[in-house]
Amino acid sequence: MSIEANPANPAPPGRTAESQVRSDDRKHVFHSWSAQAAIDPLPIAGGSGSTFWDYSGKKYLDFSSQLVNLNLGHQHPRLIEAIKRQAEVLATIQPSFANDVRGELARLLAERAPGQLNKVFFTNGGADANEHAVRMARQHTGRRKILAAYRSYHGGTTTAMSLTGEPRRWANDPGDTSVVHFFGPYPYRSAFHAQSAEAETERALQHLEAVIQLEGPSTVAGIILETVVGTNGVLIPPPGYLKGVREICDRYGLVYIADEVMVGFGRIGEWFAVDAFDVVPDLLTFAKGVNSGYVPLGGVLISDAIAETFADRAYPGGLTYSGHPLGCAVGVETVHVFEEEGILERVRDLGERVVRPEVERWLESHPSVGEVRGRGLFWAIELVRDKQSREPLVPFNASGAAAAPMNAVAAACKAAGLWPFIHFNRIQLAPPLVISEAELRQGLEIIDHALLVADAALEER
Numbered sequence: 001m002s003i004e005a006n007p008a009n010p011a012p013p014g015r016t017a018e019s020q021v022r023s024d025d026r027k028h029v030f031h032s033w034s035a036q037a038a039i040d041p042l043p044i045a046g047g048s049g050s051t052f053w054d055y056s057g058k059k060y061l062d063f064s065s066q067l068v069n070l071n072l073g074h075q076h077p078r079l080i081e082a083i084k085r086q087a088e089v090l091a092t093i094q095p096s097f098a099n100d101v102r103g104e105l106a107r108l109l110a111e112r113a114p115g116q117l118n119k120v121f122f123t124n125g126g127a128d129a130n131e132h133a134v135r136m137a138r139q140h141t142g143r144r145k146i147l148a149a150y151r152s153y154h155g156g157t158t159t160a161m162s163l164t165g166e167p168r169r170w171a172n173d174p175g176d177t178s179v180v181h182f183f184g185p186y187p188y189r190s191a192f193h194a195q196s197a198e199a200e201t202e203r204a205l206q207h208l209e210a211v212i213q214l215e216g217p218s219t220v221a222g223i224i225l226e227t228v229v230g231t232n233g234v235l236i237p238p239p240g241y242l243k244g245v246r247e248i249c250d251r252y253g254l255v256y257i258a259d260e261v262m263v264g265f266g267r268i269g270e271w272f273a274v275d276a277f278d279v280v281p282d283l284l285t286f287a288k289g290v291n292s293g294y295v296p297l298g299g300v301l302i303s304d305a306i307a308e309t310f311a312d313r314a315y316p317g318g319l320t321y322s323g324h325p326l327g328c329a330v331g332v333e334t335v336h337v338f339e340e341e342g343i344l345e346r347v348r349d350l351g352e353r354v355v356r357p358e359v360e361r362w363l364e365s366h367p368s369v370g371e372v373r374g375r376g377l378f379w380a381i382e383l384v385r386d387k388q389s390r391e392p393l394v395p396f397n398a399s400g401a402a403a404a405p406m407n408a409v410a411a412a413c414k415a416a417g418l419w420p421f422i423h424f425n426r427i428q429l430a431p432p433l434v435i436s437e438a439e440l441r442q443g444l445e446i447i448d449h450a451l452l453v454a455d456a457a458l459e460e461r
Contacts, residue, residue, distance in 0.1 A: 018043050018055035032156075033168065047074030050435040052419075060414065061443045063431045064421035068230065068262050068378075069288035071334075071343075073432035078337055079294050079330050086329035095122070095322035102323035105331040109290075109301060112271045112335075115280030117301040121315075122323035126261030126287035127155025129298040130224065133283045134159050135317055136302065137222035137255035140309045145220045146176075147211060149184035151232040154224065154259055163224055166232050167397045182211045184225065185238050188371045188382065189390065197238035205244040212252055222255030222282070223248075227273035230262035231423055234380035236373055242279040249282070255306070256281040261298065265289030266338060266433050268376035269348035276375070282306055290331050297327030347433050350440060351376040355429065358444045368393060368454035379429040381447070383409075383454050392425035393454060405457040412450035418443050420450075427451075 016024075021043040031039060045055045050073055053059045065071060072079060086101060093099050106120040121136075123129045134146050148154065150165035161169055162176035169175075183191040185204040192203035212220055223245060229235035249256040258281035263273040267289060270276050274284070283306065287298030321327075338344065351374070359372040359379055370384035383393035383406070394406050406422055413420040421428040427447060431440060 015045070018045075021055075049073045049075075050432045050439050058417070060417055060419040061431070061435075061439060061446070063413075063418050063429060063443050063447075065430050065432050066293065067288070068267070068421070068430045069293040071265055071267065071289035071433045072292045072337060073434040076292065076337070076434070078333050079292060082329045082333035083294065083326055086326050090325055092321075092325060094320070095318065099323065099325055099328070101325050101328040101332055105328040105335075106323075108332065108335045109286075109299075113284065113301050114272065114275055116304040117280070117284055118304055119302040119307040121300045121302060122328070123287070123298040123300070123319060124296045124321055124324075125155075125298040126259075126285065127157045127160040128319065129261065129285035129287055129300050130154045130160045130163060130257075130259060131157055132317055133257045133285050133300045134163070134222070134224070136283060136300065136306055136309075136315070137257060139316070140255060140306045141221045141253065143219055143221040144178045145180055145215055146178060147180050147182055147208070147215075147220060147223045149225060149229070150181050151184060151186065151229055151235065152224075152226055152259075153231045154226075155261075180211065180215055180220075182208055184229065184235070185241050186233070186235055187238055188373070198240075201238045201241045201244065204238075204241060205248065208245065209248055212248065212254070217252040217254075220252065220254055222257055224257040224259055226259045226261075226263065227277070228263045228268060228375070228378065230378075231428075233382075233423075233426060234374050234378055234428055236375055237277060242274070242277045246279050246281075255283060258284045260284055261287045263378065265334070266343050266347050266376070267378045267430070269344055269351060270376075271338075271344065289334075291327055291334050292330070294330045295324065295327035296321075297324065297331060341434075343433050347376045350435075350437065351379075354437060354440055355379055355444070358441075358448070359429075362448065362451060365448075366451045366455055368451060368458055374429065377429070377431055377433055377435070381427040381429070381451075383425050383427070383451075385458055393457065394425050396424060398424070405454060408453045408457070409450050412453045413446055416446040416449065418446040418450075420447070 025041055043055055044052055050062055051059045052062055052074055109120055110118045148163040152165040154160045154163040159176040161172045162179040165181050185200045187197055187200045190200055194200040194203050246256055258274050260273055264286045282303045284301040291297050362369045363372055368383045370387055370390055371382045373380055385391040385393055394403050410420050410422045421430055
């Protein structure tokens, strides 16, 4: 274990002092999605496993896995060693050459992917994976339009941001004007007034097909869907929905793109989340958990049919760092760790045996909890002002004073030593997949107590 992984020595010799970290950050770092004068980022000194700590030594359970990418936790010794080994052999090589770890990772992913997803195009992360998946779909079909769900996030680059349905898209419009949005299933807040999961599936599929027909099937290249909607609610597709999407794509000759940037690599207890729903897409995008973000890496798994499109004509795209050896080496080691340490099995076990009973208890014990949903180590706790009306605890896309109740819940978590994943009116649970059972139960207990803050907000109204 590295010296940084010792909270008793939060700023080891040779590390920059906290005051200098703060000064450099505030003077020179421009942060994502933020009004720069309104933030004060916490300097982090180190991390290990499921925890990280600040320069005072205060530890936090990482219940967001940073940005839901740190699946194997902070400073995993085997992943760190993989970087060191590869750096000593070949730190980098351009993508037009064949490279051992690049080819090995591509083979390992293809062997574990469903159906005939046998080729991999490597990218730097999830946004450009989605960009290239869309480009492949358009080139393959000769059509332009892409359908995407409103409750979605697909990345911050131009087309990926246009695919995104949530409010972060608004300030960036117009971007790619060939994107059309539709309503995906959300049984708790059904756009289709459905009273059952079965009705939600049926009506959501009818809606999707109607959008295709009204847009003109001959103009639509494909559909992109997060297999399980991530940041925008941990929305588990109701039974039959993804199979229905697959059938619609086949009926109209559309490319089905599964965005698994957040939910692939064990997050719900499967290599790829589509495996849980017995469906095979034409393209599958990944990033984050493929190597826990230790080195930026993403990619697109490509079906044989789409790969054949580019057998005799060049694919019009590429990246300087496609399949970077350092990133791929960590990806290869990640696959071995998953299998040797039984990661998928432990995620399924912890999700069903530990998380599900506890969050379902919150439904009964907390008046602010309207619904809980999830799978594996990915859950959403939806907070409401009234269980009957389902009015959210804070308004949609709330900020400032309107967001105060959720900010108070987050503050209670942090004060107790847990870094939460908060979005709109939800607490979302996404700890590292290597979290111990004791740490998981400790984190759930902290959130249970923090929910008392949400309960109190109902009384103050």
